[in-house]
Amino acid sequence: DYPPGPWGYPIIGYIPNGKFGFEAKISQLRKEHGRIFCWKIGARILVFINDIKLIKEAFQNITFANRPDIIFLSFLEDKSLGIVSTNGPHWHQLRRFSLRHLRDLGMGKSKIVSAIQFEVTELVNHIKKQSGKPAPFPNVLTMAVINVLWQMVASKRYDFDDENILAMHHDMGEAQRSLNRLAFLDMFPWIASVLPEALLNKITLKYKFKLVSDKMSKRFQAYIDEHKKTLDENNPRDYIDEYLIEMKRQESQPDSTMSGKFTYYKNTFSVILKIFKIDLIGCIADLFAAGLETTSMTTIWAVFYLATFPEIQEKVHKEIDSVLLNGTLVTIEDKSRLPYMEAFLTEVLRYSTLVPNGVPHTVMEDTKLGGYIIPKESIILTTTESFHFNPNYFESPEEFRPERFLTAEGKFSAPREGFFPFGIGKRQCLGESLARMELFIFLTSLAQNFSFSSPPGKNIDLIPADIPIINQPKMETRYC
Numbered sequence: 001d002y003p004p005g006p007w008g009y010p011i012i013g014y015i016p017n018g019k020f021g022f023e024a025k026i027s028q029l030r031k032e033h034g035r036i037f038c039w040k041i042g043a044r045i046l047v048f049i050n051d052i053k054l055i056k057e058a059f060q061n062i063t064f065a066n067r068p069d070i071i072f073l074s075f076l077e078d079k080s081l082g083i084v085s086t087n088g089p090h091w092h093q094l095r096r097f098s099l100r101h102l103r104d105l106g107m108g109k110s111k112i113v114s115a116i117q118f119e120v121t122e123l124v125n126h127i128k129k130q131s132g133k134p135a136p137f138p139n140v141l142t143m144a145v146i147n148v149l150w151q152m153v154a155s156k157r158y159d160f161d162d163e164n165i166l167a168m169h170h171d172m173g174e175a176q177r178s179l180n181r182l183a184f185l186d187m188f189p190w191i192a193s194v195l196p197e198a199l200l201n202k203i204t205l206k207y208k209f210k211l212v213s214d215k216m217s218k219r220f221q222a223y224i225d226e227h228k229k230t231l232d233e234n235n236p237r238d239y240i241d242e243y244l245i246e247m248k249r250q251e252s253q254p255d256s257t258m259s260g261k262f263t264y265y266k267n268t269f270s271v272i273l274k275i276f277k278i279d280l281i282g283c284i285a286d287l288f289a290a291g292l293e294t295t296s297m298t299t300i301w302a303v304f305y306l307a308t309f310p311e312i313q314e315k316v317h318k319e320i321d322s323v324l325l326n327g328t329l330v331t332i333e334d335k336s337r338l339p340y341m342e343a344f345l346t347e348v349l350r351y352s353t354l355v356p357n358g359v360p361h362t363v364m365e366d367t368k369l370g371g372y373i374i375p376k377e378s379i380i381l382t383t384t385e386s387f388h389f390n391p392n393y394f395e396s397p398e399e400f401r402p403e404r405f406l407t408a409e410g411k412f413s414a415p416r417e418g419f420f421p422f423g424i425g426k427r428q429c430l431g432e433s434l435a436r437m438e439l440f441i442f443l444t445s446l447a448q449n450f451s452f453s454s455p456p457g458k459n460i461d462l463i464p465a466d467i468p469i470i471n472q473p474k475m476e477t478r479y480c
């Protein structure tokens with residue numbers, strides 16, 4: 001009763017022949033099998049849900065809110081820490097705590113607008129230095145995005161040329177691009193007990209990930225230590241302060257989810273080490289990993305679309321020029337006066353389909369869905385293109401057309417069905433309101449100050465690179 005799909009051979013499972021990208025193979029299997037299919041690779045069963053009704057039924061149900069036990073999901077931190085890869089009451093309480101405090105600290109509220117305006121003004125000044133010359137998007141976008149989030153998390157703002165943060169971002173990007181090597185361990189876990197450590201490392205790049213994760217952990221621990229020294233319990237400054245206060249409050253509770261854990265790992269000499277880590281490190285790593293690349297990449301895609309579709313860019317400019325007179329800074333209250341911009345941003349989120357297969361979910365027991373059994377501990381994914389590019393929900397979905405989200409009177413009309421760039425249900429993106437606000441102010445300010453175009457004689461490549469988790473532009477067109 002499992003969903004249909006390729007099962008392949010025992011032990012190996014189904015490995016497609018030839019040079020097939022993962023996304024292209026999923027697309028082909030979806031066309032072959034329809035609403036739901038299975039794909040067995042090594043020891044794991046992947047289940048892809050491609051039907052809106054089934055996705056809603058599954059992800060709005062707590063049974064499907066679990067994350068599978070895979071290394072792939074927690075490459076920055078131990079999988080038993082933080083929000084993204086934990087389960088049960090532990091996850092639930094940390095998610096609730098994080099949502100509440102990030103909102104109080106300004107997420108999605110006017111309180112954070114001036115920080116976003118400040119960062120985008122710095123970004124605009126930086127881009128001006130390269131105006132008139134063909135160049136990829138400047139790397140400092142990362143700093144602008146991290147500064148907004150880190151203001152709430154750690155009361156920190158970095159200079160745009162802060163080498164340490166740029167290096168940390170570079171390391172994280174490198175690790176992310178090699179994630180399919182690490183996924184090998186999830187699919188074929190037995191290789192860890194039969195292969196010598198050196199060979200295992202060569203195949204999976206395990207130690208490369210460990211190095212990146214250790215470096216980040218040290219930095220995040222330093223933030224926590226700094227905060228502990230200067231904490232005033234009556235005047236919490238940010239997320240870290242709020243966490244430390246709550247952690248202290250729960251100190252005497254044996255079932256507190258906010259303390260920490262001993263984690264074990266094998267070093268290069270196969271010696272098992274035991275270290276204690278507080279959960280807060282996992283939460284900080286999750287916010288960093290989930291909040292940074294997503295918002296930056298969406299901004300880059302938006303700029304690429306402006307450059308590729310000049311008639312759309314012209315409409316964006318026209319609207320901004322008629323609403324924001326004499327270079328006035330945009331605020332969130334201007335949203336209702338900039339319906340074309342809002343429609344453009346919505347089309348960017350649809351067209352870029354940034355997280356093409358969502359973030360993996362699982363069920364702890366065999367569970368029925370759509371007349372099939374979803375095997376316990378399978379890796380459950382969605383195919384976002386099956387609704388973002390579905391003609392039942394979006395007419396001529398292959399066209400980039402912001403007008404689809406405007407009424408005949410030119411008012412913004414939000415998509416009703418088939419639109420889930422931030423996921424859906426119990427695990428829906430925790431930073432959605434921050435991301436939407438930041439993207440609106442960033443993109444409006446960028447379009448207010450610049451005209452973007454492809455380098456002379458060239459077209460911008462809009463096909464994403466074959467990199468796991470996030471649809472990213474190819475490296476050579478991305479940053480300078």
Ligand code: HEM
Pocket residue numbers: 059083084085095149286287290291292294295298354355358359360421422423424426427428429430431432434435
């Ligand atoms: C354009 C920007 C963004 C997009 C497209 C995006 C998309 C997503 C998606 C698809 C998920 C998975 C939902 C699921 O598992 O079903 C997710 C989860 C998550 N996102 Fe975002 N995200 C964005 C920005 C952010 C930002 C700015 C933050 C940080 C404040 C953030 C924090 C998280 C966290 C912590 C989770 C895990 C939630 C959980 O497991 O309970 N995201 N996001």
